[in-house]
Amino acid sequence: MALQLNSYLTMDGSAREAIAFYIQALKAEVLFIQSFGEMPENPEFPLPEEVKERISHATLKVGDSVLMFSDSFPGNPPQKGSMLSICITTDDYAESERIFNALQEGGEVEMPLQQTFFSPGYAMVTDKFGVLFQIFTKSPQ
Incomplete structure (x- = not known):
């Protein structure tokens, strides 16, 4: 199934x-x-x-x-807030950066795109519609 x-x-x-x-x-x-x-x-x-x-x-x-x-x-109207976030996962840092830059337009950066212990490129951004996105870059295998 x-x-x-x-x-x-x-x-x-x-x-x-x-x-x-x-x-x-x-x-x-x-x-x-x-x-x-x-x-x-x-x-x-x-x-x-x-x-x-x-x-x-x-x-x-x-x-x-x-x-x-x-x-x-x-x-x-729907209630705005962080009840829903969408995690965008990619294995390409340049694509993560492109997505982050596009989503922050008119929005608010919660956490800048940066290297973390779990990702070479991770960010959180609330876009101009109030939707919270997590951007997660997979580590190269």
Whole structure:
């Protein structure tokens, strides 16, 4: 049996902007994207106009991993914080540095990219959307 864990990010109306940002910063590929307005209509639950452009579900492929997104409904924002962090693992220091530099744009560095006892290049950065990333570079074998 195969088991896969995927990180799922719920945004407060900024999912489309976040997806564009991660395409650039992480070289992500969009596998699926759908707005609430593109979903089949339900006459029992009509959508307000301001919801129709928000993302109901999106899936990005980032390397060998999957990152999923949706927007919340207006008036019901997700709680920001460090309840979820995403660990990006690479075996190439230059790629770790590129990712770190891209994610810190408009964000906040929690720990600069540096050598640690467990990694030749490790960092923590909260991006401009409030998502905490750990960047872990594997040691050469």
